[in-house]
Amino acid sequence: MSIVYENYDYENPILTGENGVEVDYKGKWKSEVFNNPGNLCLELACGRGEYTLALAKDNPNENFMGIDVKGARIWRGAKNALEQNLKNVRFLRTRIEQVDLFFDKGEVDEIWITFPDPFHGKDNRKLTHHKFLDRYKYLLKDGGWINFKTDDDNLFDYSLKSINSYQGANILYKNDDIYADELPFKELDYKTHYEKNHLAEGKKIKFIRFTL
Template identity: 40%
Template sequence: MLRRKQHRFQHNREAHNVIERGKELYTTIKGHWQEYFKNDNPLVLELACGKGEYTVGLAENRPDVNLIGVDIKGDRIARGSKRCIEKGLTNAAFLRTSIQYMDEFFEEGSVDEIWLIHPDPQPRDKEEKRRLTNPHFLTEYKKYLKPGGLFILKTDSPFLYEYTLEKLKEFDGYEILDHTNDLYQSPLLKDHFGIETHYEKLWVDKGYTINYIKCRVQ
């Protein structure tokens, strides 16, 4: 296991589509994403992207947007980086950092979409400050999204789904466009291009439902 992680960390140091501490772009990329991708296509983030399954899938299905998977775990994003390289995808990159430091990499009003795919629901009351859809994080996302930009949550947690709906309804500046507590039985499933994570597939195969929220910044 340690050897595999070391290989992945080495991959990240050498990969052109991974931006992490120690590389020049890590401190200079803010305000220059269009130069990095060599186009002015819309910028889409997958936060807490893990192995980058959605980042890669969206990049394949949406060649007219630029995808950035953000995660602090280097051994995870290395897998997404490798898949992009293998598939020849040039419209996706991976940023290794914590979500709380987004201001170091993105200007206000510069992002077109933010996706959260199966984040940890942090269900205990004392964990609310760590939920990625709590009021603090919703405020941060709104800051980086353009007017009319989209915030999208997909979760296997009914708790996080209901919690997020409640917070969005209370929050000034977000308009809920669509939501469902059973995505796979909803016409909204087409929004996902058939992309599912490994654990999502296992969850669905056991008969559990997937929850989905799509909203727009006003």
């Protein structure tokens, strides 16, 4: 069984599923793919999808999808999910620039963005640029929130400015050193591959939860 959907041709954004067969699940992920009306949560820049798997394990009645452009990482995450028999996990390999093409407006209940790159360089490539916030706003149901975790000071500061200057955005919680005190949400304690590396280097982990 394949739990990975892919879009190879960015000019022609058609998804393929098992055995390269074309699929279209826009508006139908819960009903036709997960067969579960529970919440749908996306992890963007998921890499190997550590957050996706941890959330799925702790919330068996909800649906989780990891999204990244890097195939090898996604396949590793999918293999782990299958080995752990997690029925509520899927992966989507695509560029986040076009993630809105594969979902209906308001189809998503919650988003995690975990240790995304790039941190420096052109702002319009950062996953908290207004260009990306527009896409997340389209995907999310009204009041659905975005969880953003990073180790990078520049990206954290840039993201705060970007969110604060986005019309209608509201920061629900922010912390520039989440492990300094007791965690306010237990999901913050899950650690990705990159997070473990950053912690080993002594970096502080930062977090923002916001609505758009």
